[in-house]
Amino acid sequence: MARYSFRLNGRAVRVDSWDPDQPLLYLLRNALGTHAPKFGCGLGQCGSCTVLIDGKAARSCITPVRQAADHAITTLEGLGTPAKPDPVQAAFIAEQAAQCGYCTNGMIMTAKALLNQTANPTLEQIKQGLAGNLCRCGTHTRILSAVLRAAKASGRRA
Amino acid sequence: MKRRDFLRTGSAVIVSFAFGGSLQKPGLAQSSGKPLDPSQVDSFLAINADGSVTIYTSKVDVGTGLRIAMAQMAAEELGVPVDRITVLEGDTALTPDQGGTGGSTGIPRGAVEVRQAAATARQALLSLGAERLKRPATELTLVDGQVRPVNGGTGIGIGALAGGKRLDLKVDPRAPLKEPARYAVVGKPLLRPDVPGKATGHRISAFQECCMAGSSTRRRWVRSCYP
Numbered sequence: 001m002a003r004y005s006f007r008l009n010g011r012a013v014r015v016d017s018w019d020p021d022q023p024l025l026y027l028l029r030n031a032l033g034t035h036a037p038k039f040g041c042g043l044g045q046c047g048s049c050t051v052l053i054d055g056k057a058a059r060s061c062i063t064p065v066r067q068a069a070d071h072a073i074t075t076l077e078g079l080g081t082p083a084k085p086d087p088v089q090a091a092f093i094a095e096q097a098a099q100c101g102y103c104t105n106g107m108i109m110t111a112k113a114l115l116n117q118t119a120n121p122t123l124e125q126i127k128q129g130l131a132g133n134l135c136r137c138g139t140h141t142r143i144l145s146a147v148l149r150a151a152k153a154s155g156r157r158a
Numbered sequence: 159m160k161r162r163d164f165l166r167t168g169s170a171v172i173v174s175f176a177f178g179g180s181l182q183k184p185g186l187a188q189s190s191g192k193p194l195d196p197s198q199v200d201s202f203l204a205i206n207a208d209g210s211v212t213i214y215t216s217k218v219d220v221g222t223g224l225r226i227a228m229a230q231m232a233a234e235e236l237g238v239p240v241d242r243i244t245v246l247e248g249d250t251a252l253t254p255d256q257g258g259t260g261g262s263t264g265i266p267r268g269a270v271e272v273r274q275a276a277a278t279a280r281q282a283l284l285s286l287g288a289e290r291l292k293r294p295a296t297e298l299t300l301v302d303g304q305v306r307p308v309n310g311g312t313g314i315g316i317g318a319l320a321g322g323k324r325l326d327l328k329v330d331p332r333a334p335l336k337e338p339a340r341y342a343v344v345g346k347p348l349l350r351p352d353v354p355g356k357a358t359g360h361r362i363s364a365f366q367e368c369c370m371a372g373s374s375t376r377r378r379w380v381r382s383c384y385p
Contacts, residue, residue, distance in 0.1 A: 079358070081360060093357050098356045099220075
């Protein structure tokens, strides 16, 4: 069985997998205990499995483990905690931008990647950036407000 | 069999035992005899010795905000701060059966029944306070978890009055409700307690609790809800 090494939320991890094409998501959830990334469609079409690979948003359900090897993976758990949330997480809490919470992981991780690249996005840029993340509850307007709020908060700190 | 294989098998057996044990818990709770009959106040709420309150409802919060809304409605009638109220949802071995969750019935049925039980409890707590303070109930009020004279003076906490005991009362459909014009808690946009966990991954989502409990290694509850 092959062994894959990568960094997960800042710590070095090693996982075994029989299949180099096994989705990263399965290993994150089943072997490594990070349950924030969700299995939604399994086809990379809904965004609920989004993680950051070297700071860029990636769909972990269609990322083979061999592609993740030797990279730095960040999941929602790695951004912050309820007591000490990341600014994007804090903005989602302040705007109450979650209902059932299933898409929330992908919304925050995608927003995080967007803000990494574009610190001060327009509403239109945020809409485009999150267009591939589906929410079925109908929290969209709160999510947009949260990302705007996070961008403003980051601007104040800089 | 190799030692390592034996240990693997052994640990799997332990896991299944632990799971079996956890499934029996509701049954044990049921045998504790907590009332579940929706005509009884004790079915819907318990006043704890420390003055906190536990609300029991079969309606579940799947991200709809029911948990905080129901706590606000109970807080308003009981005169207890919202952060002293815990809402226990969904397990009908512990809660009255108010029907399943769906069709926007959480507030109009679930919380309205809890509110009437809380209003009944308020009257009972005022009567208990009247006995202890040796003053007519009409001169007393219930605020901040304390029965105290309207015109000021020493009060007594609800934990000391009725904590850990059954009220043993039928829900009174005519127990007076607070007038909406005097609401202090209902109508305030309080933050939902589930969002920080959802936004940080430190609590799994409602949807997952409902539909993926079988594959979860951390949770044992299975909730009934619409996906």
